[in-house]
Amino acid sequence: MIKYLLQKEFLQIRRNSFMPKIIFIFPIMVMCVMPWVMNQEVKNIRVDVVDIDHTSHSQQLVHQIEASNYFIFNGQKATYQEAMKDIETSKADIILEIRDGKYLIAANAVNGTKGSIGSAYLSQIVSGRSALPLGLSKNLSPLTSHLSPLVLYNKLQSYKVFMIPALMGILMMMLCGFLPALNIVGEKEKGTIEQINVTPVSKWSFILAKLIPYWIIGLVVLTLCLVLSWLVYGITCQGPLWLVYLLAILLALFFSSFGLIVSNYSDTMQQAMLVMWFFVVCLMLLSGLFTPVRSMPDWAYLTTYINPMHYFADAIRTVFVRGGGLQAIAHQVLALFCIAFAMAVWAVQSYKKNS
Amino acid sequence: MKQFISFVIKEAKHILRDKRTMLILFGMPVVMMLLFGFAITNDVRNVHTVVVTSQMDHLTRTAVERLAASEYFTIVKTVPTPKDAEWMIRSQKADLAIVFAQDFASKKSGAQFIVDGSDPNMAQQWTTYAQQVVANPNVSLISQKLLYNPRMKSAYNFVPAIMGMLLLLICAMMTSVSIVREKERGTMEVLLVSPIKPLMIIVAKVVPYLLLALAILAVILLMSATVLNVPLQGGLGWILVVSLIYILLALSLGLLISNIAHTQFVALLVSAMVLLLPTVMLSGMLFPVESMPTILQWISAIIPPRYYIQAMRKLMIMGVGIQEVWQEVVILIGMTSLLLVVSLKKFKTRL
Numbered sequence: 280m281i282k283y284l285l286q287k288e289f290l291q292i293r294r295n296s297f298m299p300k301i302i303f304i305f306p307i308m309v310m311c312v313m314p315w316v317m318n319q320e321v322k323n324i325r326v327d328v329v330d331i332d333h334t335s336h337s338q339q340l341v342h343q344i345e346a347s348n349y350f351i352f353n354g355q356k357a358t359y360q361e362a363m364k365d366i367e368t369s370k371a372d373i374i375l376e377i378r379d380g381k382y383l384i385a386a387n388a389v390n391g392t393k394g395s396i397g398s399a400y401l402s403q404i405v406s407g408r409s410a411l412p413l414g415l416s417k418n419l420s421p422l423t424s425h426l427s428p429l430v431l432y433n434k435l436q437s438y439k440v441f442m443i444p445a446l447m448g449i450l451m452m453m454l455c456g457f458l459p460a461l462n463i464v465g466e467k468e469k470g471t472i473e474q475i476n477v478t479p480v481s482k483w484s485f486i487l488a489k490l491i492p493y494w495i496i497g498l499v500v501l502t503l504c505l506v507l508s509w510l511v512y513g514i515t516c517q518g519p520l521w522l523v524y525l526l527a528i529l530l531a532l533f534f535s536s537f538g539l540i541v542s543n544y545s546d547t548m549q550q551a552m553l554v555m556w557f558f559v560v561c562l563m564l565l566s567g568l569f570t571p572v573r574s575m576p577d578w579a580y581l582t583t584y585i586n587p588m589h590y591f592a593d594a595i596r597t598v599f600v601r602g603g604g605l606q607a608i609a610h611q612v613l614a615l616f617c618i619a620f621a622m623a624v625w626a627v628q629s630y631k632k633n634s
Numbered sequence: 635m636k637q638f639i640s641f642v643i644k645e646a647k648h649i650l651r652d653k654r655t656m657l658i659l660f661g662m663p664v665v666m667m668l669l670f671g672f673a674i675t676n677d678v679r680n681v682h683t684v685v686v687t688s689q690m691d692h693l694t695r696t697a698v699e700r701l702a703a704s705e706y707f708t709i710v711k712t713v714p715t716p717k718d719a720e721w722m723i724r725s726q727k728a729d730l731a732i733v734f735a736q737d738f739a740s741k742k743s744g745a746q747f748i749v750d751g752s753d754p755n756m757a758q759q760w761t762t763y764a765q766q767v768v769a770n771p772n773v774s775l776i777s778q779k780l781l782y783n784p785r786m787k788s789a790y791n792f793v794p795a796i797m798g799m800l801l802l803l804i805c806a807m808m809t810s811v812s813i814v815r816e817k818e819r820g821t822m823e824v825l826l827v828s829p830i831k832p833l834m835i836i837v838a839k840v841v842p843y844l845l846l847a848l849a850i851l852a853v854i855l856l857m858s859a860t861v862l863n864v865p866l867q868g869g870l871g872w873i874l875v876v877s878l879i880y881i882l883l884a885l886s887l888g889l890l891i892s893n894i895a896h897t898q899f900v901a902l903l904v905s906a907m908v909l910l911l912p913t914v915m916l917s918g919m920l921f922p923v924e925s926m927p928t929i930l931q932w933i934s935a936i937i938p939p940r941y942y943i944q945a946m947r948k949l950m951i952m953g954v955g956i957q958e959v960w961q962e963v964v965i966l967i968g969m970t971s972l973l974l975v976v977s978l979k980k981f982k983t984r985l
Contacts, residue, residue, distance in 0.1 A: 318925045321922075389783055394781075394786065395759060398778045399762040427744065430751035432752050441753050573679065576673065579673035
């Protein structure tokens with residue numbers, strides 16, 4: 280029985296002029312364009328230098344600023360007020376003022392990350408200079424020179440490494456969550472679901488037949504993503520590959536059950552779309568895919584305990600970027616499994632053959 | 635005039651009747667503001683830290699105590715070898731490890747920070763903060779000042795961006811969908827044969843959405859001032875003027891979409907794919923424009939919200955006068971008039 284239902288679903292997907300495009304072209308577009316866009320790297324910071332002292336080493340400093348990848352030297356200004364004018368018109372992002380052998384770094388911190396990282400980079404350059412034998416270095420804390428950072432896993436500090444696992448999660452969510460929900464509500468709207476309800480097809484085989492095609496599509500797309508990230512960006516999975524698939528399957532299970540629940544409770548496509556969209560945005564923003572969860576206030580942090588996307592984000596980054604094994608993500612896998620299972624039970628329970 | 639007003643009332647009734655959409659229209663800004671204002675932060679806070687040391691001498695202990703006392707770091711464990719620390723970082727139990735050398739106290743060798751680099755910016759910030767806390771330079775030659783946003787709250791950056799996104803979404807998407815719906819249902823024909831001028835029909839359609847957008851703008855500004863404590867540094871007058879220009883721009887975009895699209899589905903899709911996606915991705919809302927490859931920077935130059943968000947950041951957060959944002963305002967006015975002319979030219983009085 281289920282074999283014929285599956286055949287029907289695949290036929291319907293293939294016949295639709297829009298679906299095959301969205302299934303294959305959309306992920307390729309996302310994988311080829313998004314990693315370039317989703318880049319919070321701080322670079323091209325424009326610096327104004329205000330040199331009240333007029334010493335020769337401020338010239339050297341300017342050279343160093345020009346040589347650095349992060350900064351663009353915008354110009355020397357006579358006074359701090361003049362430089363402030365540049366900040367106000369957004370011609371410059373940071374002012375470096377040198378007065379009486381002291382340095383003041385004033386950064387435009389409307390974008391807090393950019394401001395603080397920019398001023399941290401600049402102070403590294405400046406303190407590197409003062410360490411030169413100018414009789415100034417003794418004033419700096421002797422410890423500073425003994426503190427060295429070591430960056431693990433993402434040695435080149437590339438945002439692409441950070442974002443590609445997140446994109447995989449987002450794609451799985453779109454394909455396995457939105458598409459089945461729209462499909463089922465579409466059948467409701469057209470009234471064809473009634474016809475299936477009067478056949479002896481059991482609840483289980485109907486649901487499975489609806490979801491299995493999207494799980495298969497999701498896994499194909501995931502493979503496509505892995506291949507693309509290897510071909511286009513040269514980024515490969517550091518940990519065991521089967522764990523990536525395991526996580527993807529669990530996430531797909533969650534999102535397809537979620538889609539099913541939403542479609543069971545709504546009558547039109549527009550309703551289902553809006554409700555899904557609302558929950559998905561919340562799940563995604565609060566998951567730590569983009570910002571660290573531990574920076575959140577406590578009430579928001581509590582929600583991450585039931586947010587499957589959070590467990591997925593943690594686990595897939597551990598496997599894909601950090602190269603951890605099953606042991607390292609056992610806790611996340613278990614949590615993801617429990618949440619997905621609970622949702623699946625709810626989804627099957629809420630589906631009624633008689634309306 | 636009386637006819638016009640009755641048309642506006644008819645349109646307003648259409649909007650008000652759909653309770654669920656109204657709920658989403660006003661609920662979305664509130665939820666978005668709360669999420670972006672509080673939950674989506676890049677602040678350095680509660681960084682789980684492991685201390686790696688074989689012996690706790692006096693200096694090590696002071697350094698660790700200083701870390702624990704700071705609001706940024708939480709010491710989760712002390713382990714004997716860097717290998718254990720690496721394992722903890724890999725399994726997400728810690729973000730940062732501090733390895734103190736055996737002879738740390740004698741100042742012959744120092745400490746090393748091992749940081750989880752998967753998020754590059756956060757890795758950078760965690761090490762900078764940790765270095766500052768551990769080194770604790772009493773006399774520093776370098777003083778840092780963060781202008782406009784000394785506490786580095788992310789809300790300062792996000793509120794103007796949310797305004798740019800929501801106003802565009804509401805004005806462009808809702809207007810286009812409502813006009814196309816009339817086309818789809820065939821009621822547009824009925825309206826066009828009525829004695830009122832076709833242009834007036836469109837204006838009457840737009841007016842309620844204009845009011846709605848202003849109401850939502852008021853909600854956002856009120857929330858940002860009261861709940862999020864984002865200061866409205868610049869004059870409220872200019873903020874409203876620039877927003878009004880932007881709302882007009884969004885409305886004319888909506889008109890243009892409604893001229894092209896024939897079904898609600900296409901109108902929705904066009905607004906979502908052509909408007910929403912580039913706005914979120916390329917306008918500098920989440921990801922800074924200057925870090926993108928050059929081609930994408932060019933594309934972002936034709937995206938209206940980019941200029942609005944820039945102008946709002948300057949007016950609201952930096953509190954500069956209108957003379958500093960004239961460039962953005964001129965570009966916005968230019969785009970608005972262009973879109974308005976094109977959409978009115980393309981407007982067909984016969985279906």
